Amino acid sequence: MGLSLEEQRVWLAYMRVYLQLTYEMNHQLTRDSQLSLADYHVLSALRRAAGHRLRVSELATEIGWERTRASHQVRRMEKRGLLSTEAERGDRRAREVSATTAGREAFRKAAPGHAELVRKLFFTDLPKRSLASLASALEQVSATIDEHGVLNDNDLP
Amino acid sequence: MGLSLEEQRVWLAYMRVYLQLTYEMNHQLTRDSQLSLADYHVLSALRRAAGHRLRVSELATEIGWERTRASHQVRRMEKRGLLSTEAERGDRRAREVSATTAGREAFRKAAPGHAELVRKLFFTDLPKRSLASLASALEQVSATIDEHGVLNDNDLP
DNA sequence: GAAGATTGATGAATCAATCTTT
DNA sequence: AAAGATTGATTCATCAATCTTC
Numbered sequence: 001m002g003l004s005l006e007e008q009r010v011w012l013a014y015m016r017v018y019l020q021l022t023y024e025m026n027h028q029l030t031r032d033s034q035l036s037l038a039d040y041h042v043l044s045a046l047r048r049a050a051g052h053r054l055r056v057s058e059l060a061t062e063i064g065w066e067r068t069r070a071s072h073q074v075r076r077m078e079k080r081g082l083l084s085t086e087a088e089r090g091d092r093r094a095r096e097v098s099a100t101t102a103g104r105e106a107f108r109k110a111a112p113g114h115a116e117l118v119r120k121l122f123f124t125d126l127p128k129r130s131l132a133s134l135a136s137a138l139e140q141v142s143a144t145i146d147e148h149g150v151l152n153d154n155d156l157p
Numbered sequence: 158m159g160l161s162l163e164e165q166r167v168w169l170a171y172m173r174v175y176l177q178l179t180y181e182m183n184h185q186l187t188r189d190s191q192l193s194l195a196d197y198h199v200l201s202a203l204r205r206a207a208g209h210r211l212r213v214s215e216l217a218t219e220i221g222w223e224r225t226r227a228s229h230q231v232r233r234m235e236k237r238g239l240l241s242t243e244a245e246r247g248d249r250r251a252r253e254v255s256a257t258t259a260g261r262e263a264f265r266k267a268a269p270g271h272a273e274l275v276r277k278l279f280f281t282d283l284p285k286r287s288l289a290s291l292a293s294a295l296e297q298v299s300a301t302i303d304e305h306g307v308l309n310d311n312d313l314p
Numbered sequence: 315g316a317a318g319a320t321t322g323a324t325g326a327a328t329c330a331a332t333c334t335t336t
Numbered sequence: 337a338a339a340g341a342t343t344g345a346t347t348c349a350t351c352a353a354t355c356t357t358c
Contacts, residue, residue, distance in 0.1 A: 002272055006288045007280050013295035014279075018175055019198070019221030020302045027307060030328090038348080041176070056319060064176030069349060071320055076348085093318040093357045115159055122171075123164050125301045130294050131163045137283060137291045138170035144282045145177045150184060187350090195326080213341060226327060228342055233326085250335045250340040 021121065028117045033110035038073055039082065040114065043107040046083075046099050053098040055088070064151060082106060178278065185274045190267035195230055196239065197271065200264040203240075203256050210255040212245070221308060239263060 003011060026037040035043070045062040046052055054062065060070035074097055077083040082103035088094040099107070126134075160168060183194040192200070202219040203209055211219065217227035231254055234240040239260035245251040256264070283291075 003276060003280070006285075006292065007276075010288055010292045010295065011275060011279070013292055013299055016221075016299040017295050017302070018179075020299065020306060020308065022175075023221045023223075023308055024302065024306050026328095036348090057317090064173075064178075064180045066180075066350080067319065068321090068351080072349075075320085091318085091358075095319070118168060119160060119164075120305055121302045122168070122298055123160070124305070125297055126294060128163075130290060131167055133287060133290050134294045135163065135167045135170055137287050138167065138174050140282055141279055142170055142173040142177065145174070145181065145278045148277055148281070149177060149181050151177065151180050183350095193326085214339090223328080224341065225329080225343090229327075232342085248336075248340085252341070 024121055025114070025117065029110060029114060032113045033106065035106055035110050039077060040107070040110060042070075042073060042077060043082070043099055043103055046097065047104075047107065053096045055094045055096060056085075057094075059097055061151070066151075077103070181274065181278055182271070186267060186271060189270045190263065192263055192267050196234060197264070197267060199227075199230060199234060200239070200256055200260055203254065204261075204264065210253045212251045212253060213242075214251075216254055218308070223308070234260070 022037070025040075029035050029037055029040055041063045042059065045059055046054060049058075049062070056070050056074060057067050059065075059074070060067045063070070065073075074083055074085065078085060081100060083097055084100050085095045085097050088096050179194070182197075186192050186194055186197055198220045199216065202216055203211060206215075206219070213227050213231060214224050216222075216231070217224045220227070222230075231240055231242065235242060238257060240254055241257050242252045242254050245253050
């Protein structure tokens with residue numbers, strides 16, 4: 001059940017990066033723009049999405065949140081004028097979320113500072129030759145979580 | 158300023174793992190034990206610490222939090238009987254935090270389930286031969302953040 | 315009844331202001 | 337005044353309960 005020594009080493013390093021980086025990203029964003037890290041995740045997911053729109057539940061899955069959290073976040077961002085929503089034609093249970101002009105503009109303004117932070121804190125001292133293997137390792141982990149994770153787990157008994 | 162294509166690939170994968178894994182860890186812990194992920198971080202940091210005790214600000218640094226967050230968290234955990242604190246001899250401004258017997262016991266009970274989740278979601282499909290390079294890459298990133306990050310940045314002008 | 319989503323209450327995180335000891 | 341830490345107010349996250357459309 002326990003982790004091997006080498007796995008423990010990986011895990012401790014991962015946790016350190018995760019904890020430090022979360023703080024730094026959130027701090028930089030709230031200081032230099034009017035966006036929180038949560039806001040940024042939402043706008044970033046919408047920008048990557050086909051048609052630049054997502055259902056609330058798709059948005060939640062994309063960001064690794066529960067629906068209820070996404071719902072609250074969307075409501076608050078809508079109130080601030082960053083998002084707009086409308087009922088989906090064909091299935092009026094679903095709501096489609098998209099960024100307003102103001103939302104896209106806020107993201108556009110915040111993106112360079114965020115990217116600069118990422119470059120500075122994550123990539124500065126990382127040798128170029130290690131990028132490919134790092135990418136495949138992380139992609140593998142992400143795939144494993146997709147398969148075995150519990151978020152949006154619609155398995156039957 | 159922008160990231161290269163390969164860097165973008167690494168970053169997207171990192172963010173996906175970070176978002177998914179945070180949710181899964183927190184969910185598993187709160188479901189199977191009486192500890193939140195934040196509680197677990199605190200108890201884990203104390204267990205690793207020399208003498209199994211840390212000042213509030215050391216604890217904060219270790220977990221990547223601001224002092225104020227650590228202070229609130231310690232107060233709540235003390236109320237629940239998981240931690241105890243005492244003024245440091247020699248410098249009475251500082252408070253030393255340590256886990257109570259109940260706190261250590263709660264951690265001991267929660268640890269196997271947490272480790273099992275980590276093994277399942279992170280390491281299952283990760284080839285053994287990629288562990289060493291993954292560890293050095295993450296350790297390098299952590300060192301970079303230590304150097305360039307803003308958390309507990311005591312630089313002079 | 316199930317899928318998609320929202321609401322309301324409670325506990326947690328963040329920011330600014332404050333307190334105490336050095 | 338600076339270092340170490342806490343407090344109080346506001347915003348955010350989480351859980352359980354509910355609503356609406358299929």
